[in-house]
Amino acid sequence: MSNKHCLIMAGGSGTRFWPRSRKANPKQFLTIFGNESLIQATISRFANFIPDESIYVVSNKGQKEILEQQTSRLPKENLIYEPVGKNTLPAIGLAALFIAKNDPDGIMIVSPADHLTQNDQLFQETIESAAKIAEEKNGIVTIGITPNAPATGYGYIEIGNEIKIGQTIKSFAVNRFVEKPNLATAQSYVDSGKFFWNAGIFVFKVSVFLEAVQKYAPNLYADLQKIAETIGTANYGQVLDKIYNQVDSISIDYGIMEKADNVFLVQGDFVWNDLGSWEEVYKYDPQKDENQNAHVGEVIFQDTKNSYVYAPGSLVAVVGMDDVIVVKDGDTILVCKRDQAEEIKGVVGEITKRKLDQYL
CATH class of the missing domain: 3.90.550.10 (Spore Coat Polysaccharide Biosynthesis Protein SpsA; Chain A)
Incomplete structure (x- = not known):
């Protein structure tokens, strides 16, 4: 061959x-x-x-x-x-x-x-x-x-x-x-x-x-x-x-x-x-707890299920909110419902529109 x-x-x-x-x-x-x-x-x-x-x-x-x-x-x-x-x-x-x-x-x-x-x-x-x-x-x-x-x-x-x-x-x-x-x-x-x-x-x-x-x-x-x-x-x-x-x-x-x-x-x-969104990352994360929450960083989940948090080097508490995604990176924080994860590209569009290039 x-x-x-x-x-x-x-x-x-x-x-x-x-x-x-x-x-x-x-x-x-x-x-x-x-x-x-x-x-x-x-x-x-x-x-x-x-x-x-x-x-x-x-x-x-x-x-x-x-x-x-x-x-x-x-x-x-x-x-x-x-x-x-x-x-x-x-x-x-x-x-x-x-x-x-x-x-x-x-x-x-x-x-x-x-x-x-x-x-x-x-x-x-x-x-x-x-x-x-x-x-x-x-x-x-x-x-x-x-x-x-x-x-x-x-x-x-x-x-x-x-x-x-x-x-x-x-x-x-x-x-x-x-x-x-x-x-x-x-x-x-x-x-x-x-x-x-x-x-x-x-x-x-x-x-x-x-x-x-x-x-x-x-x-x-x-x-x-x-x-x-x-x-x-x-x-x-x-x-x-x-x-x-x-x-x-x-x-x-x-x-x-x-x-x-x-x-x-x-x-x-x-x-x-294809890992097209944070929702796909949540689905494939192998480290979910008994409430189907997954996280990176110090996270407190209270009365919360089926959620994903990425916040290394920080402490994040999520209380009474199911099916959410939280991502903290430097000076930016994203919070969204899991079923809205595909819409994040619209946020990037708005950042571009406002000429906030330091966040891109």
């Missing part, structure tokens, strides 16, 4: 994790569970079966200092910086240029930096199965998570016929990608057994991916080729800034996955969550 390379996408801002997630220290660099930050845990997971020199990270240049601090095990030349965020397709395309220079037919595994994944052995077997399909069928492969609830916060993927080429995990042709559904539609998807959650993990040959970009996003492909010509030269930074600022912002789902006819899905049954 071809050499495998991993690309970890780490350019996000993580607004729903405010106030811990800030511009200078966004979600992927936070330690949520255990002793590693989310990006460090992601690197460790892939390093179980991919050498460090084949693990790349794409981020934005404003995160250069903290990225280098947290990824010291990786070669610095494997850290790729976007001048400005342009969604996932240009970011993956930019990184693919670096891998293609040395291994154009290598297998490229693309993963977010900030998701929770458990069952590392099953995760590895799933990725290996996806790589086998990518290799033997020249496929563009995605990992679909078996849904355990009618979640409305994820995109879904509808499967077609099962694909069998000796891989260890169930795999299917893909019929279509669908946007985040309402509750009734999500329930119908789960009941059908034909839909999986879109985990945002992709596996393909670098050459197959670049051919797809050329076919379905030709303007981006032309721009990427101009950048590729300057990699390793003194002109690279200047050319990258000029070209990258003008490329269209487009996701890999919309730009490639929804259009290509060689798309496959490998079934993911490992524990997975």
Whole structure:
């Protein structure tokens, strides 16, 4: 099988994790569970079966200092910086240029930096199965998570016929990608057994991916080729800034996955969550007490159930309030109902509107 390379996408801002997630220290660099930050845990997971020199990270240049601090095990030349965020397709395309220079037919595994994944052995077997399909069928492969609830916060993927080429995990042709559904539609998807959650993990040959970009996003492909010509030269930074600022912002789902006819899905049954909000952190926290409260720091819960408090270095008392989230970070405090955790991004918007940048 071809050499495998991993690309970890780490350019996000993580607004729903405010106030811990800030511009200078966004979600992927936070330690949520255990002793590693989310990006460090992601690197460790892939390093179980991919050498460090084949693990790349794409981020934005404003995160250069903290990225280098947290990824010291990786070669610095494997850290790729976007001048400005342009969604996932240009970011993956930019990184693919670096891998293609040395291994154009290598297998490229693309993963977010900030998701929770458990069952590392099953995760590895799933990725290996996806790589086998990518290799033997020249496929563009995605990992679909078996849904355990009618979640409305994820995109879904509808499967077609099962694909069998000796891989260890169930795999299917893909019929279509669908946007985040309402509750009734999500329930119908789960009941059908034909839909999986879109985990945002992709596996393909670098050459197959670049051919797809050329076919379905030709303007981006032309721009990427101009950048590729300057990699390793003194002109690279200047050319990258000029070209990258003008490329269209487009996701890999919309730009490639929804259009290509060689798309496959490998079934993911490992524990997975995109940790999209503080509510998800509460759900996965293993240290809940008898009243289903979880905390970090000195906390007094009195007549309180099903709540989460993060306040290291402080004393917080919560009295007579169920289902709440409290997060204290430096000079900011968040208090919200658990079922409103998704709305924190609106708070960040208001902070921006009021030009209170010191709190971002």
